[in-house]
Amino acid sequence: MIEITIDNKTVEANEGETVLQAALRNGIEIPHFCYHPCLSIAGNCRVCLVKVDGRPKLMPACNQTVAPNMVVETEAPEVQSARAAVMQFIMLNHPGDCGICDKAGECRVQEYQFKYGMAEPISIEPKHHKKKFNYLSERIVLDNERCILCSRCVRFTREVSKSAQLGIVERGSHSYVARLDAQPFDDPYSDNVLGICPTGALLSREFMYKSRVWYLEPVRSVCTRCARGCSVNVWRRKKHWYVRSLGEEKNITAYRISPLENPEINGRWICNTGFDLHKFMARPRAMAPMMAGNTVTVDEASAEANRLLAGATNPAIILSAHASNEELQAFKEKLSPRVQVYTREDYCPAEGEVVEDDLLIRADKNPNSYSVHAMFGQKAFSAAAGHDVVIVWGDQVDYTSLGNAKIIHLTSYAPEQETRADVLLPISTTFERSGTFCNFEGKTNRFEQVFDKPKLVQHASDLFGRL
Amino acid sequence: MSCLEEKFDQLRSVYPAEMNSSLVLPLLHLMLKEKGHLTESDAVFIAQYLDVPPMQVKEALTWYTMLYRQPVGKHVIKICRNIGCSLMGAERLIEYLERKLGIKEGETTADGRFTLLAVECLASCGTAPAMQIDDTYHEQLNESKIDQILKELS
Ligand code: SF4
Ligand code: SF4
Ligand code: FES
Numbered sequence: 001m002i003e004i005t006i007d008n009k010t011v012e013a014n015e016g017e018t019v020l021q022a023a024l025r026n027g028i029e030i031p032h033f034c035y036h037p038c039l040s041i042a043g044n045c046r047v048c049l050v051k052v053d054g055r056p057k058l059m060p061a062c063n064q065t066v067a068p069n070m071v072v073e074t075e076a077p078e079v080q081s082a083r084a085a086v087m088q089f090i091m092l093n094h095p096g097d098c099g100i101c102d103k104a105g106e107c108r109v110q111e112y113q114f115k116y117g118m119a120e121p122i123s124i125e126p127k128h129h130k131k132k133f134n135y136l137s138e139r140i141v142l143d144n145e146r147c148i149l150c151s152r153c154v155r156f157t158r159e160v161s162k163s164a165q166l167g168i169v170e171r172g173s174h175s176y177v178a179r180l181d182a183q184p185f186d187d188p189y190s191d192n193v194l195g196i197c198p199t200g201a202l203l204s205r206e207f208m209y210k211s212r213v214w215y216l217e218p219v220r221s222v223c224t225r226c227a228r229g230c231s232v233n234v235w236r237r238k239k240h241w242y243v244r245s246l247g248e249e250k251n252i253t254a255y256r257i258s259p260l261e262n263p264e265i266n267g268r269w270i271c272n273t274g275f276d277l278h279k280f281m282a283r284p285r286a287m288a289p290m291m292a293g294n295t296v297t298v299d300e301a302s303a304e305a306n307r308l309l310a311g312a313t314n315p316a317i318i319l320s321a322h323a324s325n326e327e328l329q330a331f332k333e334k335l336s337p338r339v340q341v342y343t344r345e346d347y348c349p350a351e352g353e354v355v356e357d358d359l360l361i362r363a364d365k366n367p368n369s370y371s372v373h374a375m376f377g378q379k380a381f382s383a384a385a386g387h388d389v390v391i392v393w394g395d396q397v398d399y400t401s402l403g404n405a406k407i408i409h410l411t412s413y414a415p416e417q418e419t420r421a422d423v424l425l426p427i428s429t430t431f432e433r434s435g436t437f438c439n440f441e442g443k444t445n446r447f448e449q450v451f452d453k454p455k456l457v458q459h460a461s462d463l464f465g466r467l
Numbered sequence: 468m469s470c471l472e473e474k475f476d477q478l479r480s481v482y483p484a485e486m487n488s489s490l491v492l493p494l495l496h497l498m499l500k501e502k503g504h505l506t507e508s509d510a511v512f513i514a515q516y517l518d519v520p521p522m523q524v525k526e527a528l529t530w531y532t533m534l535y536r537q538p539v540g541k542h543v544i545k546i547c548r549n550i551g552c553s554l555m556g557a558e559r560l561i562e563y564l565e566r567k568l569g570i571k572e573g574e575t576t577a578d579g580r581f582t583l584l585a586v587e588c589l590a591s592c593g594t595a596p597a598m599q600i601d602d603t604y605h606e607q608l609n610e611s612k613i614d615q616i617l618k619e620l621s
Contacts, residue, residue: 164520169529180521181507 004070013066020048020061023074030074031083031112033090033198034150035062038268039159042151047086047112051076058082080116087117093128093173094199095145103200105213109148110199130176136166136185139205139272140194144176147201153177153193160269161189161359177201188354188361191275192268195258204275207256215241216255222437222447223257223274224322224430225347227364229439230270231262232277234431234450252451254278254431264443271361273353286414286426288456293420298456302466305391305408305423309338309467312389316340316405318381320394321366323460324435325444328368328375330461339391342381343372346394362440367430370438391467392421393460410460427460428453471501475516487517491527495534504535532586540575540582542620545599548585551592560596561585563610567617581617 001012006019006028013022018041023030033045043063050061053071058079061072073079091113098104130144154166154177165185169178179185193202218233235255242251257277259270289301296304309315317339319328347365349355356363372378381390383403390405395413399420409421412429432453436446453459474497482490494513499505510528514521528534535543546564548557561572564583568576575582591597594606605616 158520164522167520167522167526169526171530178522178525180511180525182511183521 002066002068004066004068004072006072007074015066017066018062019050019052019059019064019066019070019072022066023061023072028074030061031116032062033108033112033148034152036152036155036196039152039155039196042155045086045090045148045150047083047090047116049079049082049086050074051079080118083112083116084119087113088119088122090148091117091121092123093145094148095127097146098200101143101146101200102203102208102213103146103197107200108198109146128173134178135205136179136202137190138184139275140185140190141203141205141208142177143201143203146199147177147197148199149175149177150198152196152198153202156193156196157187157190161187161192163187163189165190166193188272188357189269189359191272192259192270204256206279211237211255218258218260219450220260220446220448221277221430221450222367222445223270223277224367224437225273225277225280225365226360227362227366227369227440228266228360229367229437229443229445230266230274230360231260231445232270232274233258233260234278236450254281254450262445265439265445266360269360271354271359273361281429281431283413285429285454286411286424286457287454289426290421290424292422298458301423301425302463305425305467308389308406308408308422309391312406314340314385314387315389315391316342316381316385316387317391318342318344318393318397319372319376320344320410321346321364321369321372322394322430323368323372324430324433324437324447325368325371326435327459327461328371330464332375334464335467336376340385340387341376342379343369343376344380344394345369346396364440367439368437370440370442374438374442410463412457425463426454426457427463428457432457433459471498472516474501487519488523490517491519491524492531495524495528495531499534504538506536532584538575540579542580542600543582543584545584545586545589547587547589547591547595547597549588549592551588552596555595557596560598560608560610560613564613567613 002015003010004013004022006023011022011026020030020032020035030048030050032048034042035048041063043060046060048061049058051073052059052064098110104110132143132145134142134144136142149168151168154168157166158164165179165187166177168175170176194204215237216235217238218235221232221234223230223232234257237251257275259268261268288295289298290296291301291304319341345364345366349363349365354361387405390402391408393410395411399407407421408423410425410427412427430447431450434447434449436444438444475494478493478497479490498509505528507525510524511521514524546561548561565571568581568583570576570583572583572585589597589599591604591606596608597604597606598608
């Protein structure tokens, strides 16, 4: 620990860290575009210039290592005017088309221009024109005019995801971010660049023009697509921005997913599968209880399930690795003594999917196998055990593997075959309840409720009380 | 490509092992000599040979103006248009060359003999105006000197 002074305040800094890092840790804001805590230091944007006592000129805070008794000023007049000049320079060729830019409202260029850009625009020559709709992949569009060449996206692909698929080509004000002409930007972590880009240069094609971001709010959730269980934000429309003309559906849509920083589990990143979580959740749902293909009331379905269970001589349940810890607990207390318990992996790696890597993605494509195994062990269902009634919990079940048993199916999603269950009881999804999962390392991660559940859908934990 | 790879191997043998990135530029120059101009797939070829990310080679390829990305003539005339040479009349000389060759800056003559490029500083400000034809510098130019130089070229 060494002591330095920032804006007349004594702060403790770690040996070897930069002025910017020490300032941010102590709650002092110094603007920065190119600096990102997870990436190498580039020092190219210059908006972080500060005054360091004894230095002949302003120093970039992101690239200045702290030294004992260093005296730093972040709001001196010359710092303010340098910032304004940097903003003036960055805006020189920036199109300033916030009105039609998806990033507006969460854009660092917009924010800093508003806060620090007190200098008049000085463009007398026409702005440089570059390619506006540059499709890097099926997922991402790059607007080269909006890019401020901070190189965050390039460093991300080189240092974090390691695909090295992005680079900056050409020179000077002609330079721009590009990929190989012959290869799309198909990095399985590509969408993370959307979040780290400080401006509206990199945008999601799927979210494009879907909503202004200030109508939306994030809700803490957990990605259920693999055993890493990354923390994510699910973006829903703010209640007071519900508009009837949008239709019920748009008001309760998950608009997009973004990573939620969680140093314990996923750091600041998630994989593209996680970015698609809202699409995974939006598959056709099981909306109403059914008996052998016919829609029935909740009471009728529960009564039938109870009748089947009461008459069963050898009942069993196949647990879902998508069930939360709370649901598993409810099951354990209320139902488990009466049935034989089996486990399974609801989801297996799909074709073409990254099975496992050394960054985040895990081969087990379910969020809570850890707890299932910890509480109930691991035992695959066997039809040979002669069960006459089987409760199947979770989706993606092949009924033919269940033998001749009567089937009570608790599921959120409803592919064709599910309607053939003797009793089908729709249950809520992760977005419709709060709870916790334990990831593959046993780390507990919490998710909050994003939406209300549909009327005829029940929470699995309530159901167990009734069976 | 196999003969090219032999030349690559030769060059590689004089570099310390594990310094693949340092070989990017030498190999680009070598390949340029062989092929006249370079494309993205050439950059990818070098990247694969060196086991470095293709984008890294493409960045180098697009950064340097001397690495041509379009076919050029037999002789490439690079004439400086930067401040030192401009003060000594470079702009007039560029126009003179354009008129003499019947092409604009950046173009190649129809017979494929000359490509005319205006470039930034050739680091010859003390002897401005200057131009470089292929690998040779020509300094303290004027119109008759240019006539003479071009005449002597095959
Ligand atoms: S696209 Fe965005 S992240 Fe990438 S260099 Fe440009 S401004 Fe930076
Ligand atoms: S690594 Fe796993 S948990 Fe994390 S975002 Fe990807 S699929 Fe979801
Ligand atoms: S944040 Fe320091 S130069 Fe960009």
